[in-house]
Amino acid sequence: MTEPLKFVTHSIDDYAMQVTYNPATNEGNVVYNLSFVKNEDLEFVIGILKDAYKTGLAASGLVKFLGSGEKISDLVVPEGQTAVCTVCSVTLDGLLIRRGIPINPIGGGVVEIENRNPIRFIHMILYEYTTIDPLQVLNSQRLTSVTSVMRRGSGKILANIREFHMEAESLVGEVLDELSDSSFIGILEVGMPNVPLLGVPVSPQFIAVACVGGTNPLAAIKEGGCWVQTNAMKGLMDVSEMKEIRDY
Amino acid sequence: MIRTERKYIEILRILKDHQEPMGAKRLSELMAERGFILSDRAVQYYLSYLDAMGFTEKIGNQGRVLTPSGFQETDSALVDDRIGFIISKLERLAYRSTFDPKTSTGDVAYNLSIVPEESLDQVQKTFDEVVATGCGFFSSYRIVDHDPRIPHGSAGLITVCSISMDGVFQRNGIPVRMAFGGRLQISEGSPQRFVDLIGYRGTTIDPLELFISSGLTSISNFCRTKSGIALANVREVPSSALQNVKRTIQTMKKCGFAFPVTMGNQVFNLPPNPYRLSIVAFSGLNFIGNTVEQGIDIKTEIGAGNIPFSKVIEKN
Numbered sequence: 001m002t003e004p005l006k007f008v009t010h011s012i013d014d015y016a017m018q019v020t021y022n023p024a025t026n027e028g029n030v031v032y033n034l035s036f037v038k039n040e041d042l043e044f045v046i047g048i049l050k051d052a053y054k055t056g057l058a059a060s061g062l063v064k065f066l067g068s069g070e071k072i073s074d075l076v077v078p079e080g081q082t083a084v085c086t087v088c089s090v091t092l093d094g095l096l097i098r099r100g101i102p103i104n105p106i107g108g109g110v111v112e113i114e115n116r117n118p119i120r121f122i123h124m125i126l127y128e129y130t131t132i133d134p135l136q137v138l139n140s141q142r143l144t145s146v147t148s149v150m151r152r153g154s155g156k157i158l159a160n161i162r163e164f165h166m167e168a169e170s171l172v173g174e175v176l177d178e179l180s181d182s183s184f185i186g187i188l189e190v191g192m193p194n195v196p197l198l199g200v201p202v203s204p205q206f207i208a209v210a211c212v213g214g215t216n217p218l219a220a221i222k223e224g225g226c227w228v229q230t231n232a233m234k235g236l237m238d239v240s241e242m243k244e245i246r247d248y
Numbered sequence: 249m250i251r252t253e254r255k256y257i258e259i260l261r262i263l264k265d266h267q268e269p270m271g272a273k274r275l276s277e278l279m280a281e282r283g284f285i286l287s288d289r290a291v292q293y294y295l296s297y298l299d300a301m302g303f304t305e306k307i308g309n310q311g312r313v314l315t316p317s318g319f320q321e322t323d324s325a326l327v328d329d330r331i332g333f334i335i336s337k338l339e340r341l342a343y344r345s346t347f348d349p350k351t352s353t354g355d356v357a358y359n360l361s362i363v364p365e366e367s368l369d370q371v372q373k374t375f376d377e378v379v380a381t382g383c384g385f386f387s388s389y390r391i392v393d394h395d396p397r398i399p400h401g402s403a404g405l406i407t408v409c410s411i412s413m414d415g416v417f418q419r420n421g422i423p424v425r426m427a428f429g430g431r432l433q434i435s436e437g438s439p440q441r442f443v444d445l446i447g448y449r450g451t452t453i454d455p456l457e458l459f460i461s462s463g464l465t466s467i468s469n470f471c472r473t474k475s476g477i478a479l480a481n482v483r484e485v486p487s488s489a490l491q492n493v494k495r496t497i498q499t500m501k502k503c504g505f506a507f508p509v510t511m512g513n514q515v516f517n518l519p520p521n522p523y524r525l526s527i528v529a530f531s532g533l534n535f536i537g538n539t540v541e542q543g544i545d546i547k548t549e550i551g552a553g554n555i556p557f558s559k560v561i562e563k564n
Contacts, residue, residue: 107450121327124327126331201328
């Protein structure tokens with residue numbers, strides 16, 4: 001008998017509860033995504049990560065690179081490959097939960113962007129119904145055009161959405177203000193009470209927040225024809241282990 | 249406002265289901281069938297809006313057809329509505345599957361795959377592998393060449409869609425609910441556990457299609473070495489239907505359908521449910537997954553329609 005399957009809603013709660021990141025001091029744990037790329041593509045990968053950060057298409061500018069043979073969580077980086085750790089947007093859910101704001105993670109999907117404005121979700125997988133991170137499977141469906149959003153401001157990106165009770169609106173506002181001065185830049189759009197956000201309905205008296213998926217730069221790398229393997233929500237990492245991508 | 253968007257999307261969906269141009273009068277009839285009561289004049293108003301958006305175009309005075317961008321719009325708009333649409337499309341096919349396993353007559357639901365003509369031989373090999381391994385839901389497939397949906401220079405293949413089984417259950421008075429698409433790990437011929445599941449009621453893209461194009465299957469390994477990761481569906485029926493389900497499955501097996509992998513209140517690592525039996529069965533999409541793994545270009549419409557069973561078993 002193997003362990004019962006775990007749906008993503010449960011994984012998000014488990015990870016979010018362990019987030020200790022404090023945006024004001026830039027200290028503590030964040031949730032990270034782990035991706036593998038080929039060593040020969042590394043220069044291109046760093047270029048894309050920089051562009052994605054500059055154009056706001058990453059959850060954060062913080063990254064960590066690991067070379068072949070180094071260990072990360074339960075894996076060893078294979079020969080000829082480099083591991084890239086990026087901040088996962090579930091970190092936001094963690095920040096909200098730690099501040100006493102109950103949230104419902106809704107799901108992950110693909111958002112249409114026009115002239116740098118998010119228009120609507122065009123695909124969605126609800127967390128409650130899946131054991132694999134939606135953005136991990138949507139990444140490989142040729143549904144994204146992250147590169148085009150970086151270059152021309154229009155296209156399709158990966159994003160996720162959660163909702164909170166409107167009672168907590170001012171507290172959420174505070175957290176978002178703190179984030180605006182930190183290295184977490186992934187907020188895509190905040191909705192209004194009882195109003196669907198980017199086409200996704202909310203529960204009665206709830207407000208939705210959409211976030212840029214942390215794996216967008218990896219989707220862009222894939223669009224560029226490079227091999228990438230992504231594991232979303234791989235674990236927790238102290239931000240002191242990560243560096244700003246602009247320093248590379 | 250939202251209601252308005254819902255209406256124009258329904259018009260696009262109707263046009264998508266019909267190849268020939270359609271006028272406002274017929275559209276208003278079909279809209280009424282779907283619960284949207286609109287005058288011809290109101291339909292005209294929506295159509296001129298859709299023309300302006302570039303989603304439809306006028307063909308002389310015969311009516312409107314969908315443009316490629318209109319086609320795309322039906323796959324982009326109303327994300328929340330489309331989450332329910334995947335399962336609703338399958339339920340329609342199940343209801344229209346009139347197949348009776350006792351007499352081997354009636355209609356089954358099918359998937360239509362389109363491949364370049366030159367790779368047909370190779371595709372047949374990958375399909376035959378799946379048949380030999382018994383993980384294809386049904387023990388044969390059919391090549392079609394006379395179908396308007398198949399472009400010149402391509403070949404079409406019809407595989408039986410496993411939603412046909414739901415139709416047979418329903419006709420035998422067993423309420424059945426398609427719950428999940430998953431990838432099932434098999435070691436030395438024996439299924440071990442689900443690696444991942446995605447629920448049909450929580451996605452805008454078919455779960456099994458997601459697994460195939462994410463490269464998360466190893467069906468060809470399973471076919472060759474008896475160990476790998478294949479696609480399977482999980483359906484739920486009331487526990488009290490156990491005997492009826494077993495009988496129905498036995499008669500289906502005689503017609504060439506693959507027997508489900510297993511069933512029970514707690515199977516593999518699925519969430520337990522004391523009042524529902526989970527039925528785990530291999531999906532017809534293993535044919536397609538195995539072909540994609542070989543790097544062959546294949547486009548598949550899941551649940552493309554219903555077809556008499558006799559046509560499926562005809563020799564190619």
